[in-house]
Amino acid sequence: MSTHLPTAPIAPPAPSAAPEEAAPEPxxxxxxxxSGRRLAYWLIxxxxxxxxxxxxAPTIGGVVLSFKNLNTFTFxxxxxxxxxxxxxxxxxxxxxxxxxxxxxxxxxxxxxxYTAASVGGTLAGGLGLALLLNREFPGRRAVRTLMLAxxxxxxxxxxxxxxxxxxxxxxxxxxxxxDGTGILSHRPAWLLDHSLLAIVIPTIWRGVPLAxxxxxxGLQSLxxxxxxxxxxxxxGPWQRFRYITVPLLRPLIAIQLLFGVIYSAYQYAIPVVxxxxxxxxxxxxxxxxxxxQSFSNNLFGFGAAASTLLTLAMLLWVAVWFxxxxxxxxSAA
Amino acid sequence: xxxxxxxxRRRRRLTGIALTVLTYVLLVLMLAPIVWLVLSSLQxxxxxxxxxxxFLHPTxxxxxxxxxxVDFGRYFANSLVICTAAAGIATAFASFAGYALARLSFRGxxxxxxxxxxxxxxxGSMFLLPLFLGFIWLKQNTPIRLFDTHxxxxxxxxxxxxxxxxWFMRYFFQQIPRELEEAAMVDGCTRFVALIRVVLPNxxxxxxxxxxxxxxMAWDELLFVTALTEHTAETIxxxxxxxxxxxxxxxxxxxxxxxxxxIPVMIAFFATQRWLVKGLTAGAVKG
Numbered sequence: 001m002s003t004h005l006p007t008a009p010i011a012p013p014a015p016s017a018a019p020e021e022a023a024p025e026p027x028x029x030x031x032x033x034x035s036g037r038r039l040a041y042w043l044i045x046x047x048x049x050x051x052x053x054x055x056x057a058p059t060i061g062g063v064v065l066s067f068k069n070l071n072t073f074t075f076x077x078x079x080x081x082x083x084x085x086x087x088x089x090x091x092x093x094x095x096x097x098x099x100x101x102x103x104x105x106x107x108x109x110x111x112x113x114y115t116a117a118s119v120g121g122t123l124a125g126g127l128g129l130a131l132l133l134n135r136e137f138p139g140r141r142a143v144r145t146l147m148l149a150x151x152x153x154x155x156x157x158x159x160x161x162x163x164x165x166x167x168x169x170x171x172x173x174x175x176x177x178x179d180g181t182g183i184l185s186h187r188p189a190w191l192l193d194h195s196l197l198a199i200v201i202p203t204i205w206r207g208v209p210l211a212x213x214x215x216x217x218g219l220q221s222l223x224x225x226x227x228x229x230x231x232x233x234x235x236g237p238w239q240r241f242r243y244i245t246v247p248l249l250r251p252l253i254a255i256q257l258l259f260g261v262i263y264s265a266y267q268y269a270i271p272v273v274x275x276x277x278x279x280x281x282x283x284x285x286x287x288x289x290x291x292x293q294s295f296s297n298n299l300f301g302f303g304a305a306a307s308t309l310l311t312l313a314m315l316l317w318v319a320v321w322f323x324x325x326x327x328x329x330x331s332a333a
Numbered sequence: 334x335x336x337x338x339x340x341x342r343r344r345r346r347l348t349g350i351a352l353t354v355l356t357y358v359l360l361v362l363m364l365a366p367i368v369w370l371v372l373s374s375l376q377x378x379x380x381x382x383x384x385x386x387x388f389l390h391p392t393x394x395x396x397x398x399x400x401x402x403v404d405f406g407r408y409f410a411n412s413l414v415i416c417t418a419a420a421g422i423a424t425a426f427a428s429f430a431g432y433a434l435a436r437l438s439f440r441g442x443x444x445x446x447x448x449x450x451x452x453x454x455x456x457g458s459m460f461l462l463p464l465f466l467g468f469i470w471l472k473q474n475t476p477i478r479l480f481d482t483h484x485x486x487x488x489x490x491x492x493x494x495x496x497x498x499x500w501f502m503r504y505f506f507q508q509i510p511r512e513l514e515e516a517a518m519v520d521g522c523t524r525f526v527a528l529i530r531v532v533l534p535n536x537x538x539x540x541x542x543x544x545x546x547x548x549x550m551a552w553d554e555l556l557f558v559t560a561l562t563e564h565t566a567e568t569i570x571x572x573x574x575x576x577x578x579x580x581x582x583x584x585x586x587x588x589x590x591x592x593x594x595x596i597p598v599m600i601a602f603f604a605t606q607r608w609l610v611k612g613l614t615a616g617a618v619k620g
Contacts, residue, residue: 031451039524040439043429048445049496050426054460054492055452072464078470129359139354145606152602153370155407156570160577161370164584170384172369181556205366210613217614246454259453266456269555273574275434283497286557295560300462314454315380 023031059311065304083300088305094138100293106281107289108313111265114200114285118267121259123202123253126211131241134213134219151209159273162202166190166274193276195283199271203264210258218252219245254325261321262314286310363601370595374588378561381584395585396593402580405446405590408572412552415483415568419490420547426491427538431502432528436511443501449496462491465560481563489557494547501546501612505539506532542608545601552598571596 033248069084133144155163165172168189178186190198222245230240246253268287275283278290286306296302322329361444373381400406434446435608466482479485509532518525519610533540555570573594576587602609 022410027429034526036437037439040437040442043433043437044445046426047430047449047499050488050492050495051448051452054464054489055455057453058460058463058467061467062459065466066460078466088584101489107604129356132352132356133357135352137351137356139357143356144340146360148606148610149362149367149599152599153367154570154597155600156553156555156573157370157595160587160591161366161572164588165366165369167384170382172384175384205363213610214614237388262454268457269553269570272555273577287458289458290456291461291556291560294458294462300466302464303458307456307462310456311454311459314456318454 004311015176023055057324062304066302066308068301068304070304071298071299083264083320084301088301089309092302092305092309100299103281103284103289103293104306107284110196110282110284111286114196114203115261115264115265117196117200118203118207118264119257120209121200121257122207122260125204125208125212126256127215129208129212130215132220133216140312147212148209149313150206152207155206155269156273158202158206160271161204163191163274166198168192195275195279199274199323202274203267203270206270211260214256215249216250218249222248249275251328254321255326255330258318258321261317265314267309346536348509355496370588370591374583374585374592378585381495381588382582395583395589397575398561398583399586399593402583402586403572403575403590405569405572405593408567408569411483411566412568413595415486415566416548416551417454418483418487418504419494419551420544422491423493423495423547424502424540424544427498427547428496428533428540430499432505432506432532434499434503436514442503449499450495453541454463456457459531461557461560464557480561481565483566486566486568489561490554493554493557494550498543498547501543502536502539503611505536505543505608506617509535533611538605538608539612542605542612544607545609546612547600549598552594571587 011133066088067084067086068081069087070078070081076083090233091100092104094100131318133140133147150158161292167189168191171228174184174187178187188194226244227240230244233244235321249303266287267285270289271279271283271288272291275288275294277288279288289304290303290310293299293306353570372386372388372391374395375393376386377392377394380386430449434442468485468596471477472480477495479488504615513535514524514527514532517531520525522530552569554568558566558571559574572591573587575584576590580586
């Protein structure tokens with residue numbers, strides 16, 4: 001921060017922020033009426049009912065389930081299955097003799113790596129592309145639109161396609177890297193020996209366009225005068241990027257980090273299509289583990305307890321995130 | 334301003350050209366997998382197995398066979414019905430709730446807004462297990478059939494994608510000038526009638542974008558349809574997995590199925606791209 005340039009965000013790069021915040025006064029006047037309030041409750045009622053029925057109630061049910069002993073033998077009892085106290089949690093977290101314990105720890109580690117790599121790669125790639133596209137060049141609009149295409153390919157097709165391209169013998173990636181260019185001297189079995197990498201790359205590929213779009217919207221709203229002033233003061237391109245662009249984009253980085261981590265930690269489709277329901281200890285993720293143990297092995301109590309722990313981990317992440325980026329939220333609000 | 338300025342200017346121009354070339358190279362790299370998907374679907378099974386393609390003689394054979402190997406038409410129809418209905422209902426709910434958040438102040442509006450975001454923090458497996466058990470319980474104890482039915486999947490997807498749709502619609506309503514509905518209300522409309530007759534028509538592009546986004550998300554969903562269906566209401570992702578399980582060697586057909594499942598969402602996305610992009614970027618900024 002040893003610079004004379006301002007480091008605090010000046011204008012939040014919120015492409016949408018301008019019009020609606022202009023007139024807070026009429027809002028208060030219009031909406032304080034009692035009929036307006038009653039209408040509001042009617043308007044949100046359908047959404048609330050659905051959120052209670054499909055989000056809230058089942059989530060509570062899931063927490064309850066995590067204290068139950070629900071497996072093949074007690075399945076017919078459904079919610080009336082016997083209580084199990086903390087046994088599910090104990091076996092997951094502390095019972096080193098239980099294979100579920102090592103399975104859970106392995107999946108937690110893989111999920112952390114997968115999430116960090118996917119989110120890091122997606123944000124870095126998205127920012128890089130956004131910087132490239134934030135220049136005048138022929139065909140810019142068309143390039144921007146075409147860049148979005150990977151984002152629209154459904155996840156399960158992404159899994160099918162990349163699983164096909166990653167095939168060791170006939171897959172196009174090895175054909176290029178080994179046969180075509182000789183960059184690699186042997187044929188890696190990507191889906192077996194580098195399975196975590198093999199699912200990270202398609203995840204980034206599909207995620208980059210959205211990150212690019214968001215960063216591009218942010219870049220285009222940055223005040224141009226700031227860059228001109230910095231250039232006159234002798235700041236080079238790197239300094240301008242480091243001390244103007246990055247600080248001003250911080251709110252956008254923050255929000256994408258928040259949702260990117262959650263989205264990646266809960267990723268299921270791409271891994272399961274590429275590697276199957278049991279990807280092995282090197283690439284088993286929390287979701288593949290939970291779904292497999294719950295639905296293939298009928299260990300519903302385990303699945304619920306692991307889901308609860310995953311939720312708690314995400315709440316922790318949100319708390320950490322909030323502490324780290326609170327300042328940026330204030331400036332963006 | 335004469336002899337010396339030429340050199341840096343030329344250098345800047347060269348840098349510019351290099352960056353433009355780099356941009357186009359990256360574009361090619363980003364699109365290459367999609368091109369490869371299409372090219373592969375136009376090959377025969379033998380070419381794919383060898384990894385040696387015959388680009389000069391593409392064949393659409395796989396596009397004919399894929400409907401027979403697996404009952405792909407049924408999966409496709411199921412996806413269309415379930416995703417259209419769920420996205421439609423979610424957009425309707427979101428139009429109401431989004432309007433309330435954008436325009437009306439009511440006690441609990443903050444709580445409601447936060448809850449909408451909070452739904453995204455919960456892992457699917459957290460409510461998948463109880464939903465699954467609940468659907469099974471209903472099947473065993475009541476005449477209500479939600480497990481493995483279109484209605485069941487529509488209800489679940491509607492609920493899933495309503496929160497994001499609310500955030501979209503809230504943003505689009507904020508873009509519409511208040512004067513529109515105020516004028517209508519001065520003319521004697523109630524606020525609700527003004528919403529239906531005046532505000533919503535003006536928000537039509539936003540409504541369309543919200544619908545398309547919810548549709549894309551539902552089209553993409555794999556986890557819940559795996560657990561909550563058996564053999565009636567399965568959607569395309571299940572069809573694809575059936576392909577992989579039972580016709581593992583039929584790569585050309587699998588690629589063709591991939592192309593067919595991508596085309597509808599591609600068309601929908603690029604047709605509404607301008608507005609969808611606004612919702613997506615605003616959604617990120619607003620969180």
